[in-house]
Amino acid sequence: xxPLSTLTPLTVKKPSPARNRLRxxxxxxxxxxxxxxxxxxFAVGAGMYPSFLSGQVFLxxxxxxxxxxxxxxxxxxxxxxxxxxxxxxxxxxxxxMVSATLLQQGWNPGAVIVLVLLIxxxxxxxxxxIIQYFDIQPFIVTLAGMFLARGLCYVISLDSIPVxxxxxxxxAQAQIPLPGDLFVSPGVLLALGIVAVAFFVLxxxxxxxxxxxxxxxxxxxxxxxxxxxxxxxxxxxxxGLCSAIAGILFSFYSLSGYSLAAQGMELDAxxxxxxxxxxxxxxxxxxxxxxxxxxxxxxxxxxxxxxxxLSSWWTKIVIGGLLLVFILLQRLFARKAG
Amino acid sequence: xxxxxxxxxxxxxxxxxxxxLLNQVFRPDFMSLRMQDGHLYGSLIDIMRNGAxxxxxxxxxxxxxxxxxxxxxxxxxxxxxxAASCAYIAGSPDPGSPVTAATAVLIAVVAGLxxxxxxxxxxxxxGVQPIIATLVLMTAGRGVAQLIxxxxxxxxxxxxxxxxxxxxxxxxxxxxxxxxxxFALAAVLTRRTALGTLIEAVGINPVASRLxxxxxxxxxxxxxxxxxxxxxxxxxxxxxxxxAADANNAGLYIEMDAxxxxxxxxxxxxxxxYTLxxxxxxxxxxxxxxxxxxxxxxxxxVTLVFKALVVITVCLLQAPKARNLLSRFKxxxxxxxxxxxxxxxxx
Numbered sequence: 181x182x183p184l185s186t187l188t189p190l191t192v193k194k195p196s197p198a199r200n201r202l203r204x205x206x207x208x209x210x211x212x213x214x215x216x217x218x219x220x221x222f223a224v225g226a227g228m229y230p231s232f233l234s235g236q237v238f239l240x241x242x243x244x245x246x247x248x249x250x251x252x253x254x255x256x257x258x259x260x261x262x263x264x265x266x267x268x269x270x271x272x273x274x275x276x277m278v279s280a281t282l283l284q285q286g287w288n289p290g291a292v293i294v295l296v297l298l299i300x301x302x303x304x305x306x307x308x309x310i311i312q313y314f315d316i317q318p319f320i321v322t323l324a325g326m327f328l329a330r331g332l333c334y335v336i337s338l339d340s341i342p343v344x345x346x347x348x349x350x351x352a353q354a355q356i357p358l359p360g361d362l363f364v365s366p367g368v369l370l371a372l373g374i375v376a377v378a379f380f381v382l383x384x385x386x387x388x389x390x391x392x393x394x395x396x397x398x399x400x401x402x403x404x405x406x407x408x409x410x411x412x413x414x415x416x417x418x419x420g421l422c423s424a425i426a427g428i429l430f431s432f433y434s435l436s437g438y439s440l441a442a443q444g445m446e447l448d449a450x451x452x453x454x455x456x457x458x459x460x461x462x463x464x465x466x467x468x469x470x471x472x473x474x475x476x477x478x479x480x481x482x483x484x485x486x487x488x489x490l491s492s493w494w495t496k497i498v499i500g501g502l503l504l505v506f507i508l509l510q511r512l513f514a515r516k517a518g
Numbered sequence: 519x520x521x522x523x524x525x526x527x528x529x530x531x532x533x534x535x536x537x538x539l540l541n542q543v544f545r546p547d548f549m550s551l552r553m554q555d556g557h558l559y560g561s562l563i564d565i566m567r568n569g570a571x572x573x574x575x576x577x578x579x580x581x582x583x584x585x586x587x588x589x590x591x592x593x594x595x596x597x598x599x600x601a602a603s604c605a606y607i608a609g610s611p612d613p614g615s616p617v618t619a620a621t622a623v624l625i626a627v628v629a630g631l632x633x634x635x636x637x638x639x640x641x642x643x644x645g646v647q648p649i650i651a652t653l654v655l656m657t658a659g660r661g662v663a664q665l666i667x668x669x670x671x672x673x674x675x676x677x678x679x680x681x682x683x684x685x686x687x688x689x690x691x692x693x694x695x696x697x698x699x700x701f702a703l704a705a706v707l708t709r710r711t712a713l714g715t716l717i718e719a720v721g722i723n724p725v726a727s728r729l730x731x732x733x734x735x736x737x738x739x740x741x742x743x744x745x746x747x748x749x750x751x752x753x754x755x756x757x758x759x760x761x762a763a764d765a766n767n768a769g770l771y772i773e774m775d776a777x778x779x780x781x782x783x784x785x786x787x788x789x790x791x792y793t794l795x796x797x798x799x800x801x802x803x804x805x806x807x808x809x810x811x812x813x814x815x816x817x818x819x820v821t822l823v824f825k826a827l828v829v830i831t832v833c834l835l836q837a838p839k840a841r842n843l844l845s846r847f848k849x850x851x852x853x854x855x856x857x858x859x860x861x862x863x864x865x
Binding site for chain 1: 588640644645649651653654656659660661662664665669765774778787788819820821822824827829833834
């Protein structure tokens with residue numbers, strides 16, 4: 181990753197404070213709305229169920245959604261460039277299948293993880309190359325990628341494969357104690373580490389600024405002499421890599437590989453990114469917003485689990501409703517800003 | 519010959535012919551049709567019958583894509599339509615009567631209409647990007663379908679209802695006839711009236727078409743409603759074929775198949791010019807592909823990999839950049855041939 185090493189300090193002239201405040205306000209608004217929604221939901225939950233208001237319930241949101249956080253990070257990059265990646269769920273399943281099968285055959289877990297990351301990143305790179313060099317819509321290319329990855333899962337095995345390898349089970353059971361009788365899983369630290377790296381890359385590197393520039397106006401970005409081609413390809417490779425990492429995290433979580441796993445997870449990832457305030461037209465959004473988006477999805481599920489009388493399909497309806505509200509909000513802000 | 523090859527339908531038709539030929543080679547009785555109990559039977563009929571829902575949805579999708587849109591919610595509409603009609607039949611006092619079946623069909627179509635109006639409202643009036651606007655219904659729709667069925671698989675026993683997806687009329691499966699009728703209707707409405715031109719105008723340049731005095735908003739509304747009604751009818755076919763509504767799996771991934779059919783058929787996702795015939799050919803390619811996998815004795819689990827490879831190949835063949843590359847490739851030997859000729863002259 182050369183863009184990481186070629187760090188350049190920000191030399192852009194600062195816009196006037198007044199203009200900055202206005203634009204900044206409109207820009208942060210969707211993400212702030214998400215944060216507000218999350219806090220409100222947590223407060224309502226605490227009001228309804230006394231046990232809701234505990235640090236562990238909050239941390240469980242992370243523990244149960246590590247893979248989704250990582251997926252949303254990769255998806256944020258792709259959506260910021262104005263693209264979309266429909267293959268992520270299938271790549272998660274493929275990563276789980278490959279690791280479960282190879283571990284069963286006695287492979288070294290380190291080697292398995294490296295191989296899975298290579299497969300995920302390679303698949304993403306391939307899709308990026310096709311999108312860039314043949315000028316085919318990301319939608320269709322990643323759809324074919326989804327079929328390919330899901331099909332490879334079926335080829336590997338139609339049955340669920342358990343993971344009994346020591347390192348993976350160790351990671352599944354490990355708890356990192358925090359002060360106040362709380363704990364998180366190692367996966368949470370990994371996911372948050374990835375978020376931190378993504379935040380740094382997006383906001384403090386040339387690569388990150390190019391991602392925003394492409395989403396803002398690809399043609400202008402090209403005329404400015406930015407490495408548009410390479411960045412667009414890299415973004416898909418990055419998303420593939422994130423999907424592979426999410427697959428490993430999901431393996432830690434579920435300790436199995438199943439070809440039908442993670443079905444529809446691409447929708448959850450896209451929903452998290454949109455709810456987190458990233459515009460699907462590209463150019464505007466924050467990776468931290470996507471993380472809050474994942475937490476909102478998580479809290480919806482927690483709510484339904486706590487209630488007990490609500491059926492699981494309410495999750496889908498509520499997520500669809502939230503998606504709608506945030507899309508309408510985005511339209512409102514876009515109109516005001518425009 | 520060259521001009522024939524340049525026709526936009528040439529490649530899809532060649533691909534379909536090649537697939538059919540491949541089947542014929544491996545199973546000599548593939549093309550044969552036989553009459554049994556007054557019904558036509560044969561692999562070709564099977565392909566058409568199994569492909570009917572996909573074709574229907576792909577027809578609606580073609581018009582949506584022609585306006586530069588996309589409808590991801592069709593799978594969810596399939597599930598909702600099936601769930602609504604089956605739940606009505608199961609709950610009605612006379613579950614076996616044709617009147618109940620007719621009411622159920624009406625309920626499904628009205629549900630489709632309402633969902634299409636919803637999508638059209640989000641896209642045309644609110645101005646949400648089509649992919650996101652329909653994503654809302656795609657996510658929530660399956661939940662709504664499960665809500666209607668109460669999370670159960672609702673099975674019904676109504677002969678009139680069953681005939682929609684599994685019955686025969688004039689020796690042909692009724693689902694094929696319905697699909698043919700919708701195709702004819704869409705073709706006449708869009709090619710014999712100005713509607714088709716208007717749809718293309720909106721797809722090529724929405725702003726310009728609006729400035730030209732065209733009510734782009736209404737056109738967009740019409741295509742989403744049409745797409746959702748097509749999906750609702752497909753939902754009726756799918757649920758009636760198995761006489762049950764499965765909110766989870768009915769029409770799962772059918773939006774993907776439909777979009778692929780449209781793209782393979784030669785309609786560009788960028789909007790504008792579209793071809794309904796191409797879409798039907800594309801849908802047949804997808805359905806034949808599935809059949810081919812069985813004919814060739816490839817394990818069914820490889821189907822998806824096979825499909826992915828075919829999709830990528832077809833898309834690459836249609837991509838202008840790939841075509842330019844190919845034509846350069848073809849052009850390259852020419853100078854070599856000239857040189858060879860020169861050499862001959864020299865000798």
